[in-house]
Amino acid sequence: MSQGSARDGARGDDLIALRRVSMRFRHQAVLRDIELTIRRGETVSIIGESGCGKTVMLKLIIGLLQPSQGTVQFDGRDIAGLNGKELVQMRLRFGFLFQMAALFDSLTVFDNVAFGLREHRFCDEDAIQRIVAERLQEVGLPTELAAKKPAELSGGQRKRVGLARALAIGPEVMLYDEPTTGLDPIMSDVINELILQTQRTKKTTGVVVTHDMKTVTKVADRVVMLYPLARLGEHEAQIIYDGPPEGLETAEDPRVGQFVRGEAGERLREMAQLRHNNGAAVPAVRAAQCLDQKREIGHE
Amino acid sequence: MAVAPLHASAERPEIGSSPVHRLGEQVFDAVAEVGDVAQFSVLTLVWIVRRRSRWSVLVPIFYAIGVKSVSVVAITGTFIGMVLAVQAHHQFAMMGLATRLGSVINISIVRELGPVLAATMLAGRVGSSMAAELGTMRVTEQIDALSALGTNPIYYLVVPRFLACLLLIPLLTLMGDFMGVIGGAVVSTQILNVDSFAYWKHTRDFVDSLDIFAGVFKSYFFGAAIALISCHRGFNSRAGAEGVGRAATEAFVFSFIVILFLDFVIGLGWNSVYNALWPQSQGLL
Numbered sequence: 001m002s003q004g005s006a007r008d009g010a011r012g013d014d015l016i017a018l019r020r021v022s023m024r025f026r027h028q029a030v031l032r033d034i035e036l037t038i039r040r041g042e043t044v045s046i047i048g049e050s051g052c053g054k055t056v057m058l059k060l061i062i063g064l065l066q067p068s069q070g071t072v073q074f075d076g077r078d079i080a081g082l083n084g085k086e087l088v089q090m091r092l093r094f095g096f097l098f099q100m101a102a103l104f105d106s107l108t109v110f111d112n113v114a115f116g117l118r119e120h121r122f123c124d125e126d127a128i129q130r131i132v133a134e135r136l137q138e139v140g141l142p143t144e145l146a147a148k149k150p151a152e153l154s155g156g157q158r159k160r161v162g163l164a165r166a167l168a169i170g171p172e173v174m175l176y177d178e179p180t181t182g183l184d185p186i187m188s189d190v191i192n193e194l195i196l197q198t199q200r201t202k203k204t205t206g207v208v209v210t211h212d213m214k215t216v217t218k219v220a221d222r223v224v225m226l227y228p229l230a231r232l233g234e235h236e237a238q239i240i241y242d243g244p245p246e247g248l249e250t251a252e253d254p255r256v257g258q259f260v261r262g263e264a265g266e267r268l269r270e271m272a273q274l275r276h277n278n279g280a281a282v283p284a285v286r287a288a289q290c291l292d293q294k295r296e297i298g299h300e
Numbered sequence: 301m302a303v304a305p306l307h308a309s310a311e312r313p314e315i316g317s318s319p320v321h322r323l324g325e326q327v328f329d330a331v332a333e334v335g336d337v338a339q340f341s342v343l344t345l346v347w348i349v350r351r352r353s354r355w356s357v358l359v360p361i362f363y364a365i366g367v368k369s370v371s372v373v374a375i376t377g378t379f380i381g382m383v384l385a386v387q388a389h390h391q392f393a394m395m396g397l398a399t400r401l402g403s404v405i406n407i408s409i410v411r412e413l414g415p416v417l418a419a420t421m422l423a424g425r426v427g428s429s430m431a432a433e434l435g436t437m438r439v440t441e442q443i444d445a446l447s448a449l450g451t452n453p454i455y456y457l458v459v460p461r462f463l464a465c466l467l468l469i470p471l472l473t474l475m476g477d478f479m480g481v482i483g484g485a486v487v488s489t490q491i492l493n494v495d496s497f498a499y500w501k502h503t504r505d506f507v508d509s510l511d512i513f514a515g516v517f518k519s520y521f522f523g524a525a526i527a528l529i530s531c532h533r534g535f536n537s538r539a540g541a542e543g544v545g546r547a548a549t550e551a552f553v554f555s556f557i558v559i560l561f562l563d564f565v566i567g568l569g570w571n572s573v574y575n576a577l578w579p580q581s582q583g584l585l
Contacts, residue, residue, distance in 0.1 A: 064444050088450040102445035105437075106360075116449040119456075169449070 014076075015040040015173065015205050016061055021070035023056050029229050030056050032238050034070070036224060043199055043206035045220035045245070047213075047259065052228040053238075054209040055099070058175050061207065062094050063087055092120065095166030095204075099177045101158040103150035109136075109161050110146035116169040135164035139194055156187035163194055167202070174198055176208040180215050192218045213260055220245050225256055340454070340532045344462050347455040353463070361460040365426050366468035370475060372425055373418050377476035380413050381405060381483030389492045399498035403506035405484035410507060414477035415515040416563055419522035421476075422469060423555035427530035430461055431551030434534025435544040443535065453535070462527040469523030470516045477515065518566050525558045 016038040023031040030053040038044050046054045059065040060072050063079045072079045074090055082090060103112050113132045117123060123131070133143055139160040150158060159179065166174065176195060180188035192215050198204055199219070208219055216223055225241035225248075232238060241248065241256045248260045258265045384405045392398050434457060437443050446453045481503075488494040530551040537547035 059444070062448055064447055084452075091448060091450045094448065096445070096448040098441045098445055098448075100440055102441040104442055104445070115451075119449065119451045165449075 013040050014038070015074070016207070017073040018057070018060070019071045019073065021057075021060060021067045021072060023053065023060065023065065024068045031060075031067075031226075032229055032232075034238060036239070036242075038205065038207060040205055041203065042221045043195075043208065043219055044222045044224060045208045045210060045216045046224050046226065047210060047216060048226035049228055049259070050211075051230075052226040054226060055177050057226070058096075058177055058207060058209050062091060062096060062175060092116070092169055093172045094175060095169065095171030095173070096175045097159070097162050097166050097177065097179055099181060101150070101162035103153075103158055103161055103165070105150055107149075108146065109141075109148050109150070109153070112150065112161060113146075113165045113168050115165060120169075122169070131168055132164075135168050136161075138167065138197075139164045140190070155182050156184075156190065159183065159187075159191055160194070163191075163198075167198065170202075171204060173205045173207070174202075176206065176210070178210055178212075179208065180210065180212045188212065188214065191215075195219045216248075217245050223248060225259065227255060336536075337528065337532050340458075340535070341528050343454050344458050344528065344531075347452060347459050348463070351455055353455070353460050357456070358460050358463065362464045362468065365422075365461065365464040366471065369422060369425055369468075369472055373421050373472045373476045374479045376417050376421050377409075377414065377479035378483035380417060380476075381409060381480035381485070382487045384408060384413075384480075385484045385487035385492060389488065389494070398492070398494050400502050401488050401492075401494055402485070402499035402501075402503035405488070406481050406503045406507045407511060409480040409484065410477050410512045410515045412515070412563070414480055415473045415519045415522065416559060418469060418473040418476040419519060419526065419559045420556060422465065422472065422523070423526045423530075423552050423559065426465065427526045427551045427555045428548040430527070430530040431534040431537070432544055432548040434531055435537030435547040438535060438537045439539050439544060458527070458531045458535075461531055462524065465523040465527035466520060467523075469519045469526075473516055473519040474512075477512065514570055517570070518563060521562050521566060522559050525562060526555045529555045529558060 014037045016036075018034050018036040021031060021034040021036075022029070030051075034057070036057075046057060048054055056065060060067055061074070063072070063082075066080060074093075077086075077090075079087070079090065103109075104115065107115065110132055111118075113135055114128045117128050117131060132146065136143055136146065141157060141160055141164070145153070145157065145161075150161070153161065163179075174195075179191050179195065183191065195206065195208065195215075196219055199206060206219070208215060210216060221244070223241060223243065223245050224239055226238055227236075227240045229238060240253050241251050243251070248256060251257060257263075385401060388401055388404055389398060392401055392404070434443070437457070443453045443457070446456055485499065489496040489499055533547040533551040533554070537543050
């Protein structure tokens with residue numbers, strides 16, 4: 001439902017662009033030659049197995065990490081070329097919902113949501129009070145919660161406070177890092193609805209990193225699937241799917257369908273091969289003998 | 301598209317697997333670490349000048365670092381004074397110099413033990429705690445969240461802690477000195493029956509304000525080192541409980557080593573200055 005509307009709403013101009021981006025942490029390569037453009041107004045969902053570099057990509061977009069190679073551009077400017085002040089101004093155009101919400105433990109819910117407004121002196125304390133109350137209301141949290149510390153909140157409440165904090169500074173782009181991970185199905189749907197509501201009411205561009213296919217089908221206009229570098233050949237592209245969510249099931253690449261359907265497939269064969277290579281057959285017999293002995297001791 | 305084998309890279313020769321490679325890597329890491337601490341320190345100093353921290357951020361941190369450390373520093377200082385009196389009395393009494401106890405105990409406390417022990421207690425109580433707190437913030441992405449909200453984490457997290465350690469450790473040192481002097485005096489004059497007048501007279505003859513200043517002067521360096529090392533360890537904490545625990549331990553161990561090193565270097569420097577100003581004296585060391 002959002003697909004059509006948000007796609008139509010896209011003005012066609014590029015807002016975020018990753019040009020031949022590679023990322024390596026010491027000896028571990030995570031991203032390789034990524035080419036990705038995100039247009040203004042669209043919501044792109046980045047999917048893929050754990051460890052394939054989805055969150056790293058999100059942090060590259062907002063400049064929390066610098067690529068080992070390549071450039072990340074926001075609104076036509078290379079992030080690496082921005083000075084300190086420009087980088088801050090760029091980041092204030094983003095809202096970031098972290099995987100575990102990343103609320104500041106030492107501050108109350110109110111102070112968390114008001115943080116960006118206070119730090120950058122966007123408005124006076126009266127206006128801050130009003131904005132915080134509005135944002136909490138938008139994410140469906142009672143104002144009584146404002147005095148509580150993050151440790152006193154449930155997982156769903158924390159995520160919603162995180163969303164309220166991100167929205168408080170009025171971002172143009174929302175980055176969501178696994179917004180529904182660790183939540184029950186109902187709370188996951190609430191978060192998905194809030195993402196949709198944010199798209200509709202704030203007209204934000206969105207990048208949603210997720211494993212949750214329900215989130216993908218509900219909020220995304222476009223899906224990009226990354227594949228872990230460790231499983232790729234030297235010249236294979238890391239983005240194995242880039243298209244609408246409805247095309248995921250019928251994608252040419254069988255790995256896309258496997259991921260969408262949640263099939264272990266190739267992984268099971270690899271695990272069996274790994275066990276075989278490590279000589280696991282003999283220990284398995286020994287383990288069975290151990291269990292038999294344990295049972296006998298138990299009967300005695 | 302065929303799936304690449306799981307260990308496609310295993311057939312390639314592994315780079316850096318020999319002992320020489322590993323040694324080289326460790327040396328490289330150590331040099332990079334020193335450079336990183338230096339850069340971290342410079343950034344902290346830059347942010348102190350660049351933007352003033354808000355009182356609402358400073359006050360709770362000053363309270364946690366300064367006020368809550370008073371009792372532990374006071375207790376440590378008192379016992380050090382008392383122990384010095386007990387240990388030194390026997391030796392001095394044998395030589396008939398028991399009345400000189402005051403000068404030995406008090407000069408030791410104000411020049412060396414007061415500043416070093418106050419710094420050690422601060423490194424143990426506050427340094428580890430700061431490293432653990434910032435390490436947890438790193439692991440739970442709170443530091444990334446600060447950056448994402450356009451706030452520099454060094455400005456918001458490190459500068460207040462640095463200022464608290466730098467400005468409050470001299471006061472804690474003076475508190476430790478005072479309690480040590482009192483502890484030593486009580487044990488010497490009330491329990492070991494050293495003549496009170498002689499005790500204080502010798503103290504006055506040997507300990508002057510320059511000795512107290514020398515101790516307090518050193519403490520500024522200790523406080524700065526504790527804050528920078530502990531915050532740096534916290535910022536670079538690895539993931540998980542083990543990573544945070546390791547950051548806390550390293551914060552104390554590295555701080556303690558640096559405190560002793562600085563004590564030695566500043567002592568040498570201070571002695572040179574003293575000898576240059578008063579060539580006839582024996583110096584401060």
